[in-house]
Amino acid sequence: MIEVKEVTKKFGRKNVLNGVSFTAEKGKITCLIGINGVGKTTIMKAIMALTPIDGGEILINGEKIHKGSYERITFIPDTITMLPQMKISDAFTFMADFYDCWNQERASELLQFFKLKESDRISELSKGNTAKVNLLLGLAMDVDYVLMDEPFSGIDIFSREQIAEVFTSHLIENRGVIITTHEINDIEHLIDKVVLIDHGVVLKEFDTEEVRESEGKSVIDVMREVYKA
């Protein structure tokens, strides 16, 4: 489990996270929802220890993040981190050299799934295909948790559908997934848990199935209630 406990973060004098707490479990897809600038990416980076926090605590499977944790958790940012002149095959070699948990078999499977070729050059990929390569590089790692920042942002409907398909396939397996979005429509049916964020605090954390069954409400119904209150 990932436990985010009372996390605070300032950039200069600006309070960005004001005591954020939530949990994300293995085997579940947890979605952080909030409009632009509420601190979603900062939370992801804090979990990965890519940005230092000012207060609170973050635990991954009961431990604070350490060097070895990067073989158990990965972050897929909303921009590709591979060099533009690389081919997809070069990116695979880079990942294999860098991570023990790199799974080439799964990478090849994802490549087929997304209809991409190892000889494709990063700089020549469309926006949708760049997002797919980014996702592929994260999902081909044998980790317990995958963090994805806006995996559906700015890409066409067909690419979005293809990416959504990954979430219901064996390629996600029993992993814990945290995704951020400000646009819930496409993915409502995929997610197990929602964390609604505003101004660096969690307004509500709920299980989508539970709310649907016990209260007959969709995620959007709950969002309307919470954000309009």
Ligand SMILES: Nc1ncnc2c1ncn2[C@@H]1O[C@H](COP(=O)(O)OP(=O)(O)OP(=O)(O)O)[C@@H](O)[C@H]1O
């Ligand atoms: N390195 C930084 N230095 C200064 N301010 C920052 C830095 N990173 C983020 N911020 C500020 O922190 C706030 C939260 O940013 P963050 O990127 O976490 O929001 P977000 O919810 O992910 O937004 P978006 O949906 O636009 O990606 C914003 O006001 C942003 O300007």
